[in-house]
Amino acid sequence: MAGNRDGWWLAAVISPLVLLGGWMLWPDSPEPAPSWASSDDSGRPTQTIASQWQEPDTNLASPQGTGVADSQPSADDAEAPDAEISLDRLQHALANIGIDENGDLVLDEIALASLRQAFRGLENAGPETLNELKLYVEAGLAGETGSQAARILGDYINYRKALAAAEADWGKLDDLGPRQKLERAIDLRRQHMDPLAASQLFAGEDAHQRYLIAMEEVRADPDLTGEQRQQALTRLREDLHSGALLVDGKGTDAVEKLRSERQKWESMGLSDETQDYLKQQTLGLVAARDLAGTDTQDWQNRYDQFSQQRNTILNAGLTEDEKARQVESLMATYFTEEEVEAASNWLPEYLKTELSD
Template sequence: MQRHLALLATVTLLAAAGFWGLQQIPAPAHGKARQTAGAIPKNDPAHSNPAPLSPLPVTETLDNTSLAGTTVPADLVMDGDGQLIVNSGTRAILEYFLSLSGELPDEQIRQLIRQWAEDNAGPRAASDLLALLDRYNAYRQRFASGDYAASSEADITDKLRQRQQLREGIFGADATALFADENRYDQFSLQRREILASDMSETEKKQAMQTLYASLPEQLAVQYRQQHALRHLQQTEQAIKETGGSSADRFAYHQQTFGDEAALRLQSLAQQRQQWQQRYQDYAAQRDRILAAGLPSKDKQHQLQQLRATLFEETEQRRVAALDRLEEPTRE
């Protein structure tokens, strides 16, 4: 887990492994396909079928996005015929590229996935991966509805069951392998909940929790600690500030808890938020002068539109207009 707290940010803050949606952080190295025993190497002349070259290599394209300096987080695994074998790493690969949603057109993201897979695993595995992508996008769309997220501790078990049914309905036999890590984490969450809700003494609960944590694979243990820290990040940062901590102290906490790259992203996000707040405050001062001027309402609106167009990008203008509507009652 080296990155993708990201799309905290972006990744955000990572799409989503674990019940509460923390995304995995990519591991180092642009993944090369791995074949199972008995598989025929990609460079075997009898199985060579190179894909047409793209006008722009995948790495060069990624270097012009928010994923610059990162790497594809897993390898593709194939059988001896070059057919894709689905596992949890396959999902990590899809999430990695899909984190560019909103930054690149969907079709360009699809072409990046195809090109990367063909370069690293050949056309058959690439075709399999694109077919899986279509199903995965359907799953993400269904899951984004919010119908499968637990709204309270009481309905966690029922929601997990519904999520499992959704996955099996869309992915069939691939569901177990595709969501293996998340299923293990969900099971851990249920066991943890059962311990905390039991009538054991506090000492017994503490011992049971220690045993449960010790049973977690290291990767999931790190994921849980990061998710817990992420859910309480705002309170922790506020506590650091109230005790006299500086921005350097906050960065040191991020670095220790989430790793170097995630700490840098959190720092960048904080700077972006500060810059945005300053830009909006500067705009608001000019806006208020326009509104206070003795101009007809139509002229005021025209000047406000011009001011927004001058100071903000098109997508930002919609956000500014929405903030203005929220502030209207306080200005009246």
């Protein structure tokens, strides 16, 4: 039931129209393929919801008083406001979501595409029906896996409904551009979903959104010369490719400095693996600042001190493994437990391993 994961990735990541209603930005030339959007399936989970699903022994399949059906509704029924919800359709939509070795859902682009497919059949579901569907999902998957799946499903549907209502209001604001809409959508998402879970689901799509928006801004800037515009566009493509746009770097220069720091790490003779780890650590800390709602100036002061001591460790005459161990320990000195956890978990494991130049 795993399906074609690459096709799901493209549908999930490069479809801005699905995210924010009617506004859509596309570059004139094909987008660069980010290194973290690898077509290699080796790091992805082998277990899915489909492989662990056990048909619940419930009466939810009865349409009497539940609004839930156990078979695919007809086209006419699907268009009706009170259309019955097909349990088969829901189960099929969620089937490809991965499950890791700990029984946790893998919240990646596959999961996002799956939730979108589920929402298409559930957007008219009322609170009672949605609660029954969540119980059905929870009963079909054992333990915490079922609880996670039910919670994520409910949170995502509530977010999408809130987004639709918000977009109606945003359309009345003439001065609200694509960047502001994206920021508002992210804020709204975190009101209805766990912020860390939302980051894992949407990080890749948000990166593409930031790339497309920034590219249009560069092209429309009348103060740039042709050469300056080309340099800015090249830099944006590099930032997308490297993963720098996976996080919101507004208010910090940490992401901006990554390019020069990477050159410094290379001159030290650090391996590509260690350099990738350091880059992921930096991006994770920026993501944690955003997810935890940390005061920007306070975080920047702590990060500057952390960065200085990290450089001291990296320049010391230690083995590479010992440098990595000390740098990892250093995080706990300058960042809260919540920030360290978010920095470690803001992306699925397979993206962490693929995030390299």
